[in-house]
Amino acid sequence: MKGSKTSIKIPSKVIIPIIAIIIGAIFFYIGVFQYGFWDSEASKPTKGFFPVIIATALIGLSILALVQGIKSEKVEFNFKNWLVPLGLLAIIASSYIFGLVLSIAAYIVIWLKVYEKQTWKTTIITLAVAMFIVVGCFQLWLGIDFPLGIIFDLILG
Amino acid sequence: MDNLMMLIQGFSVVFSLENLLVCLLGAVLGLIVGAMPGIGSLAGVALLLPLTYKFNPTTAIIMLGALYYSNMYGGAYSAILLNIPGDSPAVMTALDGYPMSTKRNRPGQALFTANMASFIGGTIGIIILTFMGPALADIGLHFGPAEMAVLLLVAMTSIGWLVGSNPTTGVVLSLLGILIATIGMDLQTGSPRFNFGNIYLLGGVKFIPFVIGTVGFAQVMRLMDEKDDKTESKITEKLTIKGSLLTGHDFKRLLPPAIRSGFMGTFVGVLPGAGATTGAFLGYAMQRAFKSEEPLGTGALEGIAACEAANNAAAAGSFAPLLALGIPGSGTGAVLLGGLMMWGLNPGPLLFTNEPEFAWGLIASLFLANILTLIIALGIIPVLLKILAVPVKVIIPIITVVCLVGSYSDTYSLYGVIIMLISGVCGYVLEKSGYSTAPMLLAFVLAPLLEDNLRKAFVISGGSTSAVFFNSGISITLFVVLVAIVATPIVRFILTKLGVLKNKKETN
Amino acid sequence: MKKFVLVVALIALLSVSVFANGTAEAGSSAGFKPTKDVEWTCTSKPGGGSDIFTQQIKEALKSQGITDANVVVSYVTDGGGEVGRLQVSMTNKAKADHTLLTFNSGDIMPMVKNTDNRIENFTPLAVMAVDKQLLFIGEKSNYKTFQECLDAIKAGKKVVIAGSKGDDIETYNKLLAELGLKESQLSYITNDSTSGAITSLLGGHVDLCMSKPAAAAQYVEAGKMTAVLALSKSRFKTPSLKDAPILSELGYKDVEVPVWRGVVGPKEMSPEAAEFWSNCLKAVSESEVWQTGYIAKKGLISDFKDYKEAKAYMTEYQTNYLKEIGK
Numbered sequence: 001m002k003g004s005k006t007s008i009k010i011p012s013k014v015i016i017p018i019i020a021i022i023i024g025a026i027f028f029y030i031g032v033f034q035y036g037f038w039d040s041e042a043s044k045p046t047k048g049f050f051p052v053i054i055a056t057a058l059i060g061l062s063i064l065a066l067v068q069g070i071k072s073e074k075v076e077f078n079f080k081n082w083l084v085p086l087g088l089l090a091i092i093a094s095s096y097i098f099g100l101v102l103s104i105a106a107y108i109v110i111w112l113k114v115y116e117k118q119t120w121k122t123t124i125i126t127l128a129v130a131m132f133i134v135v136g137c138f139q140l141w142l143g144i145d146f147p148l149g150i151i152f153d154l155i156l157g
Numbered sequence: 158m159d160n161l162m163m164l165i166q167g168f169s170v171v172f173s174l175e176n177l178l179v180c181l182l183g184a185v186l187g188l189i190v191g192a193m194p195g196i197g198s199l200a201g202v203a204l205l206l207p208l209t210y211k212f213n214p215t216t217a218i219i220m221l222g223a224l225y226y227s228n229m230y231g232g233a234y235s236a237i238l239l240n241i242p243g244d245s246p247a248v249m250t251a252l253d254g255y256p257m258s259t260k261r262n263r264p265g266q267a268l269f270t271a272n273m274a275s276f277i278g279g280t281i282g283i284i285i286l287t288f289m290g291p292a293l294a295d296i297g298l299h300f301g302p303a304e305m306a307v308l309l310l311v312a313m314t315s316i317g318w319l320v321g322s323n324p325t326t327g328v329v330l331s332l333l334g335i336l337i338a339t340i341g342m343d344l345q346t347g348s349p350r351f352n353f354g355n356i357y358l359l360g361g362v363k364f365i366p367f368v369i370g371t372v373g374f375a376q377v378m379r380l381m382d383e384k385d386d387k388t389e390s391k392i393t394e395k396l397t398i399k400g401s402l403l404t405g406h407d408f409k410r411l412l413p414p415a416i417r418s419g420f421m422g423t424f425v426g427v428l429p430g431a432g433a434t435t436g437a438f439l440g441y442a443m444q445r446a447f448k449s450e451e452p453l454g455t456g457a458l459e460g461i462a463a464c465e466a467a468n469n470a471a472a473a474g475s476f477a478p479l480l481a482l483g484i485p486g487s488g489t490g491a492v493l494l495g496g497l498m499m500w501g502l503n504p505g506p507l508l509f510t511n512e513p514e515f516a517w518g519l520i521a522s523l524f525l526a527n528i529l530t531l532i533i534a535l536g537i538i539p540v541l542l543k544i545l546a547v548p549v550k551v552i553i554p555i556i557t558v559v560c561l562v563g564s565y566s567d568t569y570s571l572y573g574v575i576i577m578l579i580s581g582v583c584g585y586v587l588e589k590s591g592y593s594t595a596p597m598l599l600a601f602v603l604a605p606l607l608e609d610n611l612r613k614a615f616v617i618s619g620g621s622t623s624a625v626f627f628n629s630g631i632s633i634t635l636f637v638v639l640v641a642i643v644a645t646p647i648v649r650f651i652l653t654k655l656g657v658l659k660n661k662k663e664t665n
Numbered sequence: 666m667k668k669f670v671l672v673v674a675l676i677a678l679l680s681v682s683v684f685a686n687g688t689a690e691a692g693s694s695a696g697f698k699p700t701k702d703v704e705w706t707c708t709s710k711p712g713g714g715s716d717i718f719t720q721q722i723k724e725a726l727k728s729q730g731i732t733d734a735n736v737v738v739s740y741v742t743d744g745g746g747e748v749g750r751l752q753v754s755m756t757n758k759a760k761a762d763h764t765l766l767t768f769n770s771g772d773i774m775p776m777v778k779n780t781d782n783r784i785e786n787f788t789p790l791a792v793m794a795v796d797k798q799l800l801f802i803g804e805k806s807n808y809k810t811f812q813e814c815l816d817a818i819k820a821g822k823k824v825v826i827a828g829s830k831g832d833d834i835e836t837y838n839k840l841l842a843e844l845g846l847k848e849s850q851l852s853y854i855t856n857d858s859t860s861g862a863i864t865s866l867l868g869g870h871v872d873l874c875m876s877k878p879a880a881a882a883q884y885v886e887a888g889k890m891t892a893v894l895a896l897s898k899s900r901f902k903t904p905s906l907k908d909a910p911i912l913s914e915l916g917y918k919d920v921e922v923p924v925w926r927g928v929v930g931p932k933e934m935s936p937e938a939a940e941f942w943s944n945c946l947k948a949v950s951e952s953e954v955w956q957t958g959y960i961a962k963k964g965l966i967s968d969f970k971d972y973k974e975a976k977a978y979m980t981e982y983q984t985n986y987l988k989e990i991g992k
Binding site: 013016017020024035038042043044045046049050051054055058061062064065068072075077078080081082083084085087088089091092095100107108111112116118122129130133134146 | 345378557581619
């Protein structure tokens with residue numbers, strides 16, 4: 001049943017050095033033109049001193065890495081690994097409306113029951129453990145407040 | 158031995174029932190909090206501080222000491238079992254802890270090693286503290302900005318050991334890590350750097366979410382590859398204490414690194430600005446210079462022993478300047494200091510003279526906390542190992558939630574979560590493309606310290622570079638060490654090419 | 666399916682009960698009285714100076730029976746504190762009367778320097794304490810008095826001061842301006858906290874250390890630090906500090922940058938609420954537990970200003986600072 005592609009090949013070994021060069025260039029530019037290199041009046045380095053040196057080294061070495069990367073193979077990325085960050089994004093988005101705790105609960109139930117097709121027993125136990133950690137440990141004991149979301153804010157005024 | 162007499166008196170203070178119970182409670186709570194990723198020792202101690210308010214000062218301090226200490230133990234657990242460091246010193250523990258637990262199939266032994274090494278390192282640290290506390294603190298004072306700058310340069314070379322097979326990519330990431338660390342408020346000028354007008358970036362990229370993301374979340378993404386594996390869990394028979402015991406041979410392997418790191422870590426803890434994290438990094442790096450039965454990074458027992466001993470020793474060491482001079486060596490120390498001052502106990506030069514009962518009681522309690530924590534920690538190994546028996550499919554969502562909540566707790570907002578998510582995705586892509594992220598984390602921690610001290614040194618020297626490196630006996634010695642470390646591989650390369658040195662490539 | 670709904674409902678109920686606060690009732694008309702939970706924001710991490718300050722007030726409010734409102738402290742440390750301050754300033758009318766913020770001189774300076782936020786977006790409620798700095802020498806210092814330092818500078822030597830971030834930098838800038846010196850002659854090294862500066866001094870790496878009395882107290886007592894200059898309009902009274910001269914004794918104008926700790930509310934806070942909180946804070950300030958448990962312990966100077974005085978004081982402080990940094 002291999003109708004759909006489950007992975008994609010990307011030349012990440014080339015892209016990463018390029019991004020590094022861009023970042024290095026940005027930091028170099030801001031460092032040199034906005035922050036300066038040396039404060040001759042006070043005889044001390046400015047806040048641009050260190051970053052400029054590092055950025056220069058970064059650009060140099062990234063070019064080296066780029067050359068290496070061009071000769072290398074493309075890297076294969078599977079789609080399923082990306083479900084994890086997508087799931088997290090969904091929790092975050094939902095937390096604005098329903099609050100973080102409920103979003104986490106919903107995530108666990110949906111992930112385990114719908115995606116992984118686990119039994120109810122497994123799902124409920126996992127949910128209980130997760131709630132214990134989130135609510136019990138972090139919220140009640142350590143006193144960290146999680147966002148309530150728009151709905152609860154409206155209810156509780 | 159005057160100090161010994163005082164210490165014995167200190168023990169008599171500690172051995173009251175109330176104090177013993179409180180020490181126990183502190184040890185347990187600290188272990189739990191330390192194990193939770195996102196709650197490092199700083200946040201852990203700060204959050205648990207109010208619990209100590211109801212007790213009298215001496216009792217409260219004993220509980221606090223136990224909390225701080227056991228926090229160091231706890232950080233290793235999630236690092237070894239899940240590859241998610243519980244706090245920043247545990248980052249290094251994960252490097253060998255997790256492979257030992259999974260690839261080498263010795264999770265119980267990994268935990269046991271971490272605990273024993275923590276105990277040994279901690280004990281060495283506390284003993285040194287007892288006999289040399291004030292003297293140590295004095296030595297620490299001799300390390301001014303110039304000396305710290307050169308020392309940190311030496312430490313940075315240890316990154317070289319972590320880059321592994323491809324030095325180019327490793328160094329690229331280290332440099333990137335340094336640049337990321339510069340985002341935020343620049344201390345020396347009180348003005349923002351590289352925040353691109355964003356109010357959140359004014360606070361910089363926070364380390365804990367960054368680490369949880371790069372190491373932990375990326376790990377969860379990788380777990381998706383394993384979840385459908387049909388192989389039976391081979392770990393089931395090892396889930397008992399008996400199955401976790403270290404063999405005599407194992408003990409022989411862990412002692413040398415633990416003892417070495419114990420001494421070095423104590424000293425690192427005394428230095429201004431360097432704490433358990435720096436200690437752990439240096440301990441691990443130092444181990445590279447010595448023989449390990451298995452290569453570091455593949456689950457070598459020596460690796461775990463070296464960094465765990467170092468971080469507990471550094472925790473003990475940081476008590477030296479705190480008690481003797483009233484100078485907190487780290488953020489956690491600052492919280493402890495605040496707590497102590499709230500009870501009217503002012504650490505500092507007068508502490509040992511004015512309140513000897515309290516000061517020695519505290520040191521005695523550290524001994525006690527160390528032992529108690531070890532016993533508890535060993536005892537719960539079977540419980541912890543049960544975690545490994547949980548199927549990967551279930552672990553993935555749970556750890557996702559733990560990463561989420563842990564990084565939220567560090568910043569009390571979703572900002573930490575966003576950082577964690579971005580670093581996690583990037584960490585995953587980087588590792589998959591053959592870029593090792595460990596050096597980036599090390600650089601992220603050490604570089605700001607290096608830059609800060611370097612700039613201060615320049616101010617003091619009036620812009621003269623040589624005055625920085627040749628400021629004092631200490632800085633000259635360190636400079637020589639630095640040159641030696643940098644030059645050795647180059648010299649060796651040249652000599653080999655010249656045929657003077659035989660090529661010893663087979664041991665690598 | 667039924668089980669699923671039941672379980673979800675159970676968990677939802679559980680979570681709601683965790684969040685449930687007291688119900689909001691209609692407030693009384695004569696004067697303001699808090700009717701729901703008060704959210705107090707602290708923009709730095711728990712365990713720090715601002716946190717201790719906040720917690721002490723919160724404790725005093727309860728233990729002295731000043732108000733039975735439930736105060737909930739929340740930490741919003743993003744953006745170095747700027748996000749928290751911004752959030753409080755923009756609190757809407759409905760919540761403004763029950764929103765408080767710990768606000769110090771060390772907060773207002775980076776705020777106006779690095780953001781567009783100003784004191785006008787807040788309702789000042791009180792100033793609780795004031796602090797001033799001194800310059801100290803250590804056992805290993807080359808100079809014994811501040812005059813010696815000045816002489817050395819004239820002779821071409823460089824003198825280095827170590828201090829903390831925030832307020833101390835401002836005081837240093839004013840000192841430099843008053844003495845008419847260049848930064849390369851009298852330099853400044855910023856530390857994350859005063860204890861770092863003291864470490865540098867004790868280690869003999871810097872010549873002078875700037876510190877408020879509280880942080881230096883025990884070292885002065887132990888003889889490891891000696892005050893050589895009081896950055897104030899009059900000499901300090903405590904025995905260990907009284908020998909430090911003020912600048913006017915050395916032929917200059919006095920330099921003083923008071924460090925204050927206060928409490929503010931959002932701009933939308935009603936005048937009645939402002940008066941209420943101001944009175945509460947006044948009661949705290951006069952209480953025994955505050956005076957002995959916080960002020961005396963920290964070596965601060967208790968200097969209460971109510972909401973009207975605080976507004977004038979903070980606004981003047983902001984104006985002066987803005988002029989200095991050229992905004």
